[in-house]
Each structure stands twice: as C-alpha cells, then as structure tokens.
Amino acid sequence: MKKIVSLLLALVMFAGVFAFTNTASAEEPVTLKIWFHGSNVSPEASKKVLDELNVYLNEKIGAKLDVIWGTWGDFDTAVVTALAGGDNVDMYFTCNWSADEYNKYARDGYWVKLDDLLPQYGADLLATIPEGIWECAKTNGYDGMGIYAVPALKDTATQNCWDVNGTLLAELGYDVDAICAKGLDYYSPEFEEMLQKAKDLKASQGVNDFYPLCVEPMVLERLVNVTSIVTGDLGSGNVLSYYYDKEHPAKDIGSKIVNKFSTPEFEKYAARTYELAQKGFISPSIQNVATSNDYRTACQNSGEYLISTQSYAYGCEIDFSKARGIDVRMVPASAPYMDSTSGQGAMMAISTVSKNPEKALQFLNLLNTDPYVMTTLNYGLEGFTFNKNADGTITWIEENRATYSPWRNGMGNVRILPPTADEGVNYWKDFAEYYNSAEALPYGSFIFDSSEVETEGAAIANVFAEYAFGLCSGATDPAAVLAEFLQKLEAAGINEFVAAANEQLAKYAG
C-alpha cells in the first residue's frame, strides 16, 4: 500500500513539475541575444533603451532582446572566439570585411540558411529589401547556394570620388564649381598644375612640408583605373581587379578578372604616381603602410590637403565640410555601382547555435520594417537621446547621444530612420534614390571562393605586401621594380589564381 501511495505521489510531483515548466515556457518571452559591431554604448544607456524596447517586442513577437555592443576594436577577436566556442548568441553582425567573414562562415556552417524560413517569418523583410541586394547576399554555404544572412539596406553602392578641398582651390584662383562639374583627370597637366600651385602657395606662407595629394593609395588605383575589388579576394590582399565602364557600370565591356598589376593601365598609373611623388606632391607618410591611414585622416580632418580620395557615401560631403571647417567637394570619378562587396557591407546572420532561429528571424523582420524598432535600437529613446521636431526630423540630445551611439549602418534598413535636422526632411528619400540608381556590375554579385587556391593566395599575399603599396603610392619606380614584382607574383602562382577566379566566374555566369 505504502509503495503504491509513494509511487502515486511521485507521479503527481513529476506531473506538477512538467505542468509548471510548460506554463512557464508559454508565458516567458524568448530571450534573443544579438551581437553588433562598432558600437559606443554605455551599459546604463543600453539598459534604459532595451527595457522600453523589450516591452514592445514582447507584445509583437513574444521575445526580448539582449544586446552585446561590440566595439570596433574588440569585435573581431571576441566574435571569432565566441563563434568557435559555441557561445549562446542568436544573431551576429557579419560582412565581407570583418573577421567573421560572411562567405567563409557560411561555408563552415556557422550561419542558418534563411531561404526556407524567409517567406514564413520574414515576408515583409523579403519585400522591403530589393532583389539586387538579396542577390548579393547569395553565397555558396554549407547547405548549398542561398541566403545566410540579412543584408542591411544602407549605402549599398560604391562610388569612387575625388575629395577636393574647395576652400583651398578657391584660394588658388580656380572656379571651384566649374572644376568640380568638369571632373578631374589624373593624367592631365592641369591636375599637376593645381597641385603645384597649392604647394607654392603654402610655401609662400611658410609651410614647406605641405603635400597637396593626400590619398589612400589602394583606393587611388581603383579610382584612376576604374576597377572594382573582387569580393572574396581579401586573402591575397586584393590582387584581383575587374575593369568596368566609367559612365555605365552595367555595360558589358568584355571584362575578365585580371591580375591588377599586369595591365598597361596599371603601369601608366604607377608611372604617373611615381612622377607626382617625385615632385613632392605625396607625403612620405602616405607612402608608409604603418602611418598612411593615420596621417591621411589627420590631414583630411585639419583640411591640410588639396585633393584626396574617398569611397563615397551619400551626403558625406556635408558631414565632412562641417567637421573639417572647409568646403569639401566630392567629384565623382565614375558612376556608382553595385556588387557583392557593397551588398555585403553589413549583414545580420542567425547563428546555427541559436535555439530560436524562427524568433530571431521574426525579430530581424521587425528591425528592418518597423520604424519604431529600428529607431529605438539605432537612435535611442525620444526624450532621452533625441527630440522630435515638427517637420519629422530629429535633434540629438548630445549629452545622452554620446552614451548611446551604435554604428548606424551596422544594423539593417537605415532608410526607415527619421532624418536628423542637419540631414533635412528629404534626406532618406534622396538617399534611396541615389542608391537605387546604382547599376550592378556585369558580373553581378559574383563571389570568388579562394579556398581551392589558398596556398597560392597566401604566397601572393606575401609578394603583394612587399611591393603593392610602394607602387600604388608612388614610393617606388615602376620602371625599376614592376617587372620583378610581376615575376615574383608569377612564381607565387598568380596565373593559377586568376584562372581559378575566371573559371568560377564563367560557371557563375552559366
């Protein structure tokens, strides 16, 4: 008898436990952990914003958000360790330039393939993001060709521009508007004359170490030669190039993927850059890999340059003019184009470790389509980080905004954010128009999978590191070293590397 009673009691207890856990899981919102890049958010500000956002998210999708605000400096190391260690994180920031590189991690099985989930849990999202951008997100992952992360609808095109110091140009007696409308020709005598005049003017003011041409060498090469990077070629140091049409990037000009340094265009570019450097227009600090970026940024910020290079983002000249205290002009060197590099600039992936991938996708759906969710997570709370103006723009409350500044472009669809007062009412409309006008390159959203030529890639990267920067920045004379460089590249297997890329491209084009 006793035995039966105790058995019954035990059963009741078990049932009770089960009943309890069941009800508990039905009521408790699911916690979704998400990891962003490039944030500057204090723990207190984060709590304040998330407390309010989570009430809304719970109502909408029965979930609450727990955010890891990765910073620029720590993201790469921390995220790679966490992914390898199988941390309990549902969503990660990924892209084609961070350490958790999208295509590689998709191949290695870290991201959930979204193709089957999207129609059911992300229908609005599917409709919001243009087909072209989804196309860029398609990659050959562990589960076949498909979408492994949600691309951010942000500055999704690339346009190389000359960054011109309009104030200084006007001081030299030029008609700034006319020059900017006409565009700049790197090989023209006028270009050189401008630099010389600027140098002379500064010298007459007692500044002898003024270098008017303040460029990012690798960008200058792409800008002048009108080439794009080949997505997936980061391992070799970006030795591959793809030439496109200056005015209509979509036009098929019969381009193939080439070794950037083997073209006659490159030889001409390197000779010209060397010539300009010899005349003292390019600072030795620019020609040194270690100091180049720091020095360039410092010169740009203080307005100590005449002509610089910039990978354009819509409206950046307004920000730059304000920050540098000069009239910054952006002179397009070619039309904006779209490829996987720009399409994969920022994405959110769902980790295969996640226990609730559906909920996570529901959240990403909301983040990219619900202005309240995007604004709150990206900008903070009204009355805390910003105030709304009558015309629909917002004004920052600087003091609190400083403690809550995520990286705006790193989350998702920025086009549903309210514009700031500085940007003006029509900012996002113009923004969308600009980026939607960008043409896709003829090879579309091709992504090079360099894993089969990894050995060659590593060898090429070594040779590349020895010569490329010097040639692109005008530090070394191409007449003396270019042949030697190409020979070494050949020995490292550049021909196999380029052939592999073109073979894949042919297969991709079908």
Next chain:
Amino acid sequence: MRKNHRLNQISVGTETIFHVIVGLFSICCIIPFIFVIVISFTAESSIREIGYSFIPRAWSTGTYTYAIQRLPQIWRSYFNSILITVIGTALSTLMCALYSYALFRPDFKYRGFFTFFSFFTMIFGGGLVPTYVICTQVLGLRENYAALIVPLLVSPFNIIIMRTFFKSSVPLELIEAATIDGSGEYSTFFMVVLPIAKPGLATIALLNALAYWNDWYLSLLYIKQNKVLQPLQALLMELQNNVEYLNRMSAALGSSAIQEAMRAPTQTLRMVLVVLIVIPIACAYPFFQRYIVSGLTIGSVKG
C-alpha cells in the same frame, strides 16, 4: 697605500664606461615615457600642426580635465584595476607559494606527478577556444570580476621560480627542527618557511601584480556586456584598437570609417590614459624593489 680599499673595487676608467653604458640605457628607457607625458600635456592644435614633439607650440591641461570630468568610467576602471590587482596578486601569490612548497618538500609522495602536471602546461596549452569554453560554460567566468582574476591565478613559471627559491634558501633541517619542536604543517609553512622566503614571495608578487595590472585580454574575452567592470588597461586598449581598426578598415568602410573616427578620442587623450595607467604601477616598483634586490643577492652571499 690606498685607503678604503673596497673588496670589489674596479678602476675609475672602467667604472666610468660602465656608468655611461648604464646611464645611456636608462635614458633609452625613460625617454619614451617622458615623451608620453609631454604629449599628454600638448595642445591638440600643436599636434595637428607639427606632430608629436618634445617642445610643442602650445601646452594644455585640457585633456586631463576632460578625462577626469567627462569620462566617469575612468574612475570606475581605476577602481576595477586596483581591486583586481590586489585580490589577484594576494590569491595567486598564495596559491603559488602553497603549490611550490609542496613540490619542494622531498617527502611529498606525488611530487614528480604534480611537477609535471604544472610544467606540462608550459609546453602544451589547451588553446584559446577550449580555454574560453571551459571558462565561460563550465566555470561561469563571464561578466564578473572572477573572470578577470581566476584565469591568471596559477602560473607554472612562477611555481618553478618559487620552488627553486625554496630549495636554495630554506634548509630542510629547519623544517625538521620545527616539526620536532611540535609545529604543525601549517604553522611550519606560515611561521617558519614564508618569512625566510619573503624576497622570493615579493618577486612572485610583483610579477603577478604586473600581470594583473597590465591584462586587458581577459576583459576583451569575458566582459562584453557588463562593461563597467573593465579595468583601465582594457579601456585604453579599446580606445586604441577602435582608432586602429577604423584606420585599417577605412577602405572597406568608406566614409563610414571617417565619420566613426571623428567620435574617437584624440591622440592626447590616449596619452593621458597611458600616464594614468603607468603612475600607480610605477609607484609600486620601489616598494617591491628592496626585496627583489635582496632576492638576487641572497644566494651569492651564502656561496
């Protein structure tokens, strides 16, 4: 006949050369630090115009005021660093002394095994990821102070130093004598052995204190959300890495990188943080130095 003929006297010429060499070496060590201090007091405008210089065009204490008033996290990080260093040094030195004492005692049966057990980790590490998994998932070391203290508690290198120190400075007869006098194991260790081993302990303590004070990697791995726990070094590394990363990635990020970089602290602010970090540990040095010097000479006097 010369008076006061010292035992280890060398000729004046040799002594001069030695002084010059050592003097130059000291200058080499101290100049970078003086440079950092100068930069931290340099006005931002001067850096923009002429770069870093020993003689800036304009001086300013503005950055210090800014750091002290506008960055409340600095003070919290200061507190964190000191807390972690004090607790960590005390615990790790104690553990090191206990472990190496056991290895030093010849009557400890598993001496060979435990020596190998600690020595083995010097040659073969578990690797970053397994360590990370054990720490976060098994030991729960994340988002708390323990995560900044526990992983550095045991250092096999220090254990070997300490064991050697015990061997050279603590005679086994002393322990026997203590036992005969009725001292238990604990009182022998704490009352008899440790006081003799003070110089060794101080060396270990200094090494540990430096390790804790300078560590930022643990914070990078284990403190991702509760960032108020960041020690000072981690705060500095983060600011520094942010700037470097944005510079490195400027081609990929485009104008985004420049817009982000504008928010980063200025070069002087980074130098101010370096000064704030170095001062406390520089103050700790003279305190330990006495023991280290005596630790170095003690063996030679014994012969």
